[in-house]
Amino acid sequence: MTKRQTFSRIISLVPSQTELLVDLGLQSSMVGVTKFCVHPENLRMEIPVVGGTKQVNFKKIKALNPDIILCNKEENTLDMVQQLQDIAKVEIRDVNTFDDALTLIKFYGDLFNVKYLSQAIIDKIEADRYTFRKRFINVSRVKVAYFIWQQPYMVAANNTFINARIEEVGFSNVFKSKNRYPEIDLVDQDLHKTEIILLSSEPFPFKTEHVKQFKALFPDKQVIIADGEMFSWYGSRLQGAFKYFESLHETLNSV
Numbered sequence: 001m002t003k004r005q006t007f008s009r010i011i012s013l014v015p016s017q018t019e020l021l022v023d024l025g026l027q028s029s030m031v032g033v034t035k036f037c038v039h040p041e042n043l044r045m046e047i048p049v050v051g052g053t054k055q056v057n058f059k060k061i062k063a064l065n066p067d068i069i070l071c072n073k074e075e076n077t078l079d080m081v082q083q084l085q086d087i088a089k090v091e092i093r094d095v096n097t098f099d100d101a102l103t104l105i106k107f108y109g110d111l112f113n114v115k116y117l118s119q120a121i122i123d124k125i126e127a128d129r130y131t132f133r134k135r136f137i138n139v140s141r142v143k144v145a146y147f148i149w150q151q152p153y154m155v156a157a158n159n160t161f162i163n164a165r166i167e168e169v170g171f172s173n174v175f176k177s178k179n180r181y182p183e184i185d186l187v188d189q190d191l192h193k194t195e196i197i198l199l200s201s202e203p204f205p206f207k208t209e210h211v212k213q214f215k216a217l218f219p220d221k222q223v224i225i226a227d228g229e230m231f232s233w234y235g236s237r238l239q240g241a242f243k244y245f246e247s248l249h250e251t252l253n254s255v
Contacts, residue, residue, distance in 0.1 A: 006067075006113070007029065007067040007068045007111070007112060008029050008067060009029065009031045009064070009065060009066045009067045009068075010026065010029050010030050010031065010032075010066065010067065010068055010069075010070065010112075011030070011031060011032035011033070011050065011061060011064065011066040011068070011069045011070065011088075012030060012032070012033055012034075012037065012069075012070045013033075013034055013050075013051075013053055013056065013069065013070065013071050013072075013075070013076055013080075014034075014053065014070060014071065014072040014075045014076070014093075015034060015036045015037045015038065015039070015053070015075075015233070016229075016232075016233035016234050016235045016237055017070050017072065017093070017104070017108075017235055018030070018033050018034070018037040018039075018043070019037070019039040019040075019233070019235055019236055019237060020104075020105065020108060020121075020235030020236045020237075021070075021108070021112075022039075022040060022043065023117070023121065023235075023236040024108060024109065024112065024114045024117050024118060024121075024236075025114060025117055026112055026114065027043070027046075027047075029112075030047050031047065031048065031064045031065075031066055032047065032048050032049075032050040032060075032061060032064050032066065033047050033048075033049060033050070034049065034050065034051060034052050034053055034056075035049050035051065035052055036052060036053060037049075039237075048060070048064060050064070053075045053076055054075075054076070054077055054080070055080075056080060056084075058083055058084070058087070061084070061087055062087050066087065066088045067088060067089065068088060068089045068090075068091060069084050069087070069088050069089070069090045069091070070090075070091050070093075071084070071090055071091065071092045071093070072092065072093050072094070072095065073092055073093070073094040074094070074095075074160075074161075076092075091111070093107070095161055095234050096159055096160060096161050096164060097161070097164045098129075098164055098165075098168055100161070100234075101161070101234035101235065101238060102122055102125065102126075104234060104235065105118050105121055105122050105125075105235060105236070106118055106119075106122060121236050121239060124239050125238045125239055125242075128238075128239065128241075128242040128243070129242055131242070132169070132242040132245065132246060135246070136169075136170050136246075136249060141170060141171060141172040142170075142171055142172065142195050142196055142252070143171075143172050143173075143174050143193055143194045143195045143196070144166060144171045144172065144173060144174065144194055144195070144196045144197070144198055145173070145174050145175060145190070145191055145194040145196075145197050145198065146162060146163075146166060146173065146175075146198045146200060146226065146231065147197065147198065147199050147200060147204075147206065148162070148181060148200050148202075148203060148204060148228075149181075149203065149204045150204055150206075150210070152183040153183065153184050153185065153186065154181050154182065154183050154184070155175050155178075155181065155182060155184055156173070156175070156181060156231075157173070157175040157176060157177075157178035157179055157180055157181065157182055158173075158175075158176045158177070158178060158179055158180070159179055159180055160180060160181065161232060161234060162231050162232050163176055165230075165231050165232070165241075166231070169242070169245040169248075169249075170245075170249065171196075174190045174191065174193045174194045175190055177190075178190075186217060194221060195221060195222065196221060196222045196223075196224070196252065197214055197218060197221055197222070197223045197224075198224060198225075198226040198231075199211060199214065199223065199224070199225050199226065200225075200226050200228040200231065200232075201225055201226065201227055201228040201229070202228035202229065202232070203228070206225055207225070208225075211223050211224070211225060222252060224251070224252075226248075227244060230244040230245070
């Protein structure tokens with residue numbers, strides 16, 4: 001029988017996967033994170049920061065002597081991954097759907113021998129999903145546009161986890177006929193079909209002043225700041241996501 005490989009020195013270069021590792025009880029095995037790994041709040045004071053999700057300090061990573069480096073196809077660049085493979089084992093995940101997210105949690109449970117904890121997280125997420133669906137199954141699908149960036153303006157479209165979340169929680173993405181994260185202008189015909197404009201809190205930090213700007217341009221539409229973590233973070237963050245979407249529906253229905 002092949003001996004199971006153990007990993008005692010983990011570097012995570014994906015914020016949502018970092019949070020999942022902590023919730024799986026693996027913080028003591030983590031030796032490197034990114035500057036965007038903001039959950040839990042004190043993590044970056046306790047674990048060395050090795051850079052961002054697109055650029056890292058390879059010398060610093062090598063000096064940390066990791067057993068495994070955790071990456072994501074969307075968050076991290078191909079060039080970065082190729083260079084990291086010369087340092088340690090690199091595990092790359094690709095999460096574009098709700099099922100992909102649950103598969104990731106299960107995979108980490110198996111990989112790091114914490115199956116009981118990973119299954120508990122999955123069970124909680126699936127229970128919340130069931131409760132949400134039962135309550136909102138008959139909600140009419142409101143058309144939304146989800147902005148992730150400005151200058152240029154960019155929206156979330158098909159083949160993204162954000163789009164999967166939009167559709168999963170009872171909305172309809174007016175840009176789902178496009179792919180990934182297209183650049184658009186504010187006279188785009190699809191944009192004018194929307195009923196609600198969602199301005200994400202990340203990666204571009206849309207603020208109240210941006211809401212006012214959009215409302216001036218689109219006075220007939222609701223414009224709100226969307227919690228980017230709830231729409232785009234997978235892993236254990238999904239445990240609280242459905243409660244957020246319940247509140248979001250209630251807020252929109254009250255306006």
